[in-house]
Amino acid sequence: MNAPLRDRAGQFTDDEAARWPDIAHIPHGPTTKVRAAAAAWLFRHASRHLDVRIEYPDGSISGDDTSYVLPRMIIRRPDDFARRVGTAGLIGFGEAFMAGDWTTDDLVGVLTPFAERMAHLVPRPLQVLRSAVLPKHPPSEDNSTANTRSNIARHYDLSNDLFATFLDDTLTYSSALFDHVDHYTRRPWSELADAQHRKIDRLLDLAGVGPGTRLLEIGTGWGELCLRAAQRGATVRSVTLSTEQQALARRRIDQAGLTDHVQIDLLDYRDVDGTYDAVVSVEMIEAVGEKYWPVYFQTIDRVLAPGGRVAIQAITMPHDRMRATRNTYTWVHKYIFPGGQLVSLEGLDRVTRAHTTLRLTNQRAMGIHYAETLRLWRERFTANHSRIAALGFDTTFMRMWEFYLAYSEAGFRSGYLDVHRVLFTRPTKEAAR
Template sequence: MKYKELVLKDIPLDLNEWKKKLLIHFFSKLEEGHLIVTENGNLVGEFGNHQSDLKAEIEILKPSFYSKFLFGGSIGAGESYINQEWQSSNLVNVIRVFLRNYKTLDEIEKKYTWISRIGNHVIHKQRKNSKTQAKQNISDHYDLGNELYSIFLDNKMMYSSGIYKNGNENLNEAQELKLNAICEKLQLSAKDHVVEIGTGWGGLAIYMAQNYGCQVTTTTISDEQYQYTKRKVKELNLENKIKLLNCDYRELTSSYDKLVSIEMIEAVGKEYINEFIKKCSYLLKDNGVMLIQSINILDQRLKSYSQNVDFIQKHIFPGGFLPSLTLLSDKFTKLTDLVIRDVHDIGLDYAQTLQDWHINFKNNFYKIRNDGYDLRFYRLWEFYLNSCEAGFLERNCSATQILLTKRDHLGKISRI
């Protein structure tokens, strides 16, 4: 049945049935992966390449799923999942199938989600990271409670990708390898004064001070992270090595030997990337070295990504924006005298990190279930963690450690 025939024939009869048939029509355009859709125990259809190694299934629990997906696109599908309108035994694979068929998903969003897209854009624009709004945006995610993050992160509370050198490391080992790689690339020594933009829960600052003896100035605008790190630094008697600040990075003024920022640039926002990059250069001495670990959207998807709002920007990281690798390279070149010396892609390591986080989250959620984290919250975070894992596995996004030096830095660099 042609698309025009489907619309003209079925709209007058049953609007819900029309929505279902129209969405199934789009599903029939899937070319990659194999998707099985069932409803009330009955097969709705099998779509895509039946011989594909990537297999996924969706069990529709409520007919409102069709409307949410059709008129809400990928955001609507996520919200529908939170509302228990559908489920899957392998959520990662479901999302991978749709990422692999992004042209079909883009077609749905272009034709039918324009009303919801307008609303999402308005909300997203209101969340751009001015100094005042940045603190609120960070609080909305990072101040959900240290107990939440403690149930799925490693023993150092690192909320960023680890490095799985051999592929069989556990989460604690992978994060230790990441910390070591950062410090070795920066060639840290006891004579260095390092500035860290984005403290997290203090894992990197503490690691640098304990293992390399350097002075560390680290800043965060998350009140919960600040209080947690303050207690940790005091417990470890590192107050003479670590200066902890609760202020916006834009307020920093001194000059430092080394600079490090781990997965903080994503929280800066599209409108403030230039300011962030220029600030990094300003904070470094003339022979300084810096390393940023960044999540990057695929270069070829940057234009589409920049013009839209996704599920994570709406529900997880308000004000967030993933720069592409080429965008960052261009910005550093045009705005500073910093030179990129090394780029290390750890995108697949991030997929493994997210899988480990999800396993921990699922196994330990019972510990916080009575603290206000309900089933909707659980499904929100399950969708978040699984969609991120799918994104890295499909290489829709990646993560990189980027090592840069000032133009006057003439020394060798360290590759790990």
């Protein structure tokens, strides 16, 4: 049962309430007060030693109450906030931001300390209760052949125009690779397109793509990798499940005069046929799911020619955290990437050894580059609110996406998340002995 939400500072319209029922209603029921009280205590306990100043309407402070230079998390409706967190855990934490129950002028600054201590926020004795009390993955979001296209469409088919409001001219929606970046470097927007080309070129180099290469790309995006590969003289087949991406990528290929060199199919990776000298996939494996990792790599193994190379860019997390959270239904699943699951290097190595002839032979971490990429996207997204609103997206949607981009950036800045460029090859008979 739910009780109606008071409007969000006068901005939460009836139309938004209809579009966002779980934001428009505060959890209400016989156990809600008990769970809210537990969540309020747990939140104060978990935040005591975080580098965040948490301010309540009654003037009380949690976190570091002596510093005014720390990022401020301002809780405007503590009871509503506690009800959401008590009912849905971290899903409720994100929903509370979407509803305006808490706010801040430094969202990444607030979220980064939480990400740094993600594994320790909940006391270990209570972690065992998580699966019993928090929401479960809906069966409809399992990445089966029946569900995968709808999972992909919910994110990538939102609107090509929406993505164009915050991506650079290459329309590349994955981590860039800057010539140099660290925790203190802030690169200008003007460098992002070059950094995306650098990332793509390094992946193509890793896969050995050149004149005459038969290349398979799993996950088209909006076609920039296809363009770069074809310009090298490769023959490219790219597969996607996004109708919006396929349409725009095909237009871009046609405009570049490369139609004879690039084929873009609306096709599940499991249905790919043919033989290829190289396979490249950029941040698509996160949409596969651990259950389907074996068939994903078996498909690649099946179509890869002798001596072929596989270059993958993948968002990763530590193996122990991947195992601990793999069955957890998260805010990102519910609102951004249904069916998504991050990988670990150890997990990739294990599954390929167990199910294929492929072996992980090279890897490079570049997480701080993703943090910087996300900062540039987030600032561009925020600056283009009026354009996004003109496309028909409401305030709740924009708060949701700001939270998603900041949440992701915080994950990479804290080191909780990473992104790796990895190479798989087949060992020679001599090396396999």
